[in-house]
Amino acid sequence: xxxxxxxxxxxxxxxxxxxxxxxxxxxxxxxxxxxxxxxxxxxxxxxxxxxxxxxxxxxxxxxxxxxxxxxxxxxxxxxxxxxxxxxxxxxxxxxxxxxxxxxxxxxxxxxxxxxxxxxxxxxxxxxxxxxxxxxxxxxxxxxxxxxxxxxxxxxxxxxxxxxxxxxxxxxxxxxxx
Amino acid sequence: xxxxxxxxxxxxxxxxxxxxxxxxxxxxxxxxxxxxxxxxxxxxxxxxxxxxxxxxxxxxxxxxxxxxxxxxxxxxxxxxxxxxxxxxxxxxxxxxxxxxxxxxxxxxxxxxxxxxxxxxxxxxxxxxxxxxxxxxxxxxxxxxxxxxxxxxxxxxxxxxxxxxxxxxxxxxxxxxx
DNA sequence: TTTTCTATGTTATAGCATAACCCGTCAAGA
DNA sequence: TCTTGACGGGTTATGCTATAACATAGAAAA
Ligand SMILES: [Zn+2]
Ligand SMILES: [Zn+2]
Ligand SMILES: [Zn+2]
Ligand SMILES: [Zn+2]
Numbered sequence: 093x094x095x096x097x098x099x100x101x102x103x104x105x106x107x108x109x110x111x112x113x114x115x116x117x118x119x120x121x122x123x124x125x126x127x128x129x130x131x132x133x134x135x136x137x138x139x140x141x142x143x144x145x146x147x148x149x150x151x152x153x154x155x156x157x158x159x160x161x162x163x164x165x166x167x168x169x170x171x172x173x174x175x176x177x178x179x180x181x182x183x184x185x186x187x188x189x190x191x192x193x194x195x196x197x198x199x200x201x202x203x204x205x206x207x208x209x210x211x212x213x214x215x216x217x218x219x220x221x222x223x224x225x226x227x228x229x230x231x232x233x234x235x236x237x238x239x240x241x242x243x244x245x246x247x248x249x250x251x252x253x254x255x256x257x258x259x260x261x262x263x264x265x266x267x268x269x
Numbered sequence: 270x271x272x273x274x275x276x277x278x279x280x281x282x283x284x285x286x287x288x289x290x291x292x293x294x295x296x297x298x299x300x301x302x303x304x305x306x307x308x309x310x311x312x313x314x315x316x317x318x319x320x321x322x323x324x325x326x327x328x329x330x331x332x333x334x335x336x337x338x339x340x341x342x343x344x345x346x347x348x349x350x351x352x353x354x355x356x357x358x359x360x361x362x363x364x365x366x367x368x369x370x371x372x373x374x375x376x377x378x379x380x381x382x383x384x385x386x387x388x389x390x391x392x393x394x395x396x397x398x399x400x401x402x403x404x405x406x407x408x409x410x411x412x413x414x415x416x417x418x419x420x421x422x423x424x425x426x427x428x429x430x431x432x433x434x435x436x437x438x439x440x441x442x443x444x445x446x
Numbered sequence: 447t448t449t450t451c452t453a454t455g456t457t458a459t460a461g462c463a464t465a466a467c468c469c470g471t472c473a474a475g476a
Numbered sequence: 477t478c479t480t481g482a483c484g485g486g487t488t489a490t491g492c493t494a495t496a497a498c499a500t501a502g503a504a505a506a
Contacts, residue, residue: 197431228421236409245291468488
């Protein structure tokens with residue numbers, strides 16, 4: 093599952109260039125960078141990126157896609173960590189709370205954050221054919237949502253924006269259905 | 270759970286006036302209207318609003334909040350329909366597919382649509398204290414999302430926009446935490 | 447050191463969702 | 477009329493997702 097076949101270098105997985113979100117690229121490269129940034133983020137928050145938590149993030153980064161909690165759990169168990177659901181759920185919860193990963197509710201799955209440390213309101217683009225998930229910045233979108241809600245007297249604390257559709261690679265295949 | 274205590278009349282539950290979304294009002298009134306419109310919608314689509322399906326929609330309308338599939342199932346069973354999960358899931362799936370209800374993924378629950386028949390891209394505002402759910406029109410939001418996605422070569426087919434926060438009634442209570 | 451809090455592991459259970467099968471109804475076509 | 481096939485709705489059984497509650501070990505604070 094590891095994407096070591098580098099097709100294109102990147103500077104942090106669609107970080108500086110969102111167009112790379114769906115492009116083939118050397119992911120081990122940005123995984124490395126993201127892991128370093130994650131450590132900095134955790135440190136700054138006074139939180140501890142313990143072995144399980146760190147390994148959980150690595151697993152998400154290596155997969156380069158959204159993983160179910162039980163998929164994560166299997167991999168953790170294979171690495172000598174606990175074999176029971178709470179082990180995975182707790183680590184994932186930690187990552188989500190600290191903005192190092194995101195929960196994709198539509199998929200009942202989790203994905204590593206591509207912009208850790210930055211204040212960001214992500215929107216997720218989920219391909220219904222290949223399962224690829226891209227994290228797109230949605231700042232303006234979020235602002236519009238907040239404004240809309242404010243008009244109803246509602247205060248938004250968190251928001252999930254998830255789009256299901258076809259990624260660039262799959263949009264061709266689907267048309268010949 | 271039925272809200273028969275009319276505090277305010279309405280013309281269709283936040284239909285013409287979205288500000289009613291979180292306001293107390295005579296809900297039996299709009300439930301009636303929505304049910305009629307649902308029949309028209311189903312009819313126009315050549316779909317059959319059978320007894321189970323119709324009763325399922327009624328249940329959602331009466332509850333006036335998001336219900337889990339098993340909550341719906343219990344009520345269906347009490348009315349003499351099937352007692353097994355697929356009964357509820359099938360009816361709910363039908364309603365969702367025909368735009369008569371929406372699935373709220375954040376809550377693993379379903380809510381009656383407040384705008385059946387209209388082309389609409391709903392955003393849901395979920396109060397984390399009282400559980401109230403409002404369906405707000407999100408046309409512009411959706412358009413922005415589509416545009417953003419198009420920039421990445423992604424084609425959006427469906428989108429979920431769900432905000433968690435505090436409704437007008439609860440925003441006061443929470444501040445004294 | 448002793449205490450305290452956090453983290454990680456466990457077992458058990460709760461909650462959500464679907465697969466697969468059977469049968470009754472109804473309408474189109476032989 | 478009889479047959480056939482689509483559809484709806486009921487069942488049993490199972491799988492997937494998530495959390496509660498408890499025990500232990502280790503880091504941090506006193
Ligand atoms: Zn992110
Ligand atoms: Zn794809
Ligand atoms: Zn709606
Ligand atoms: Zn509330």
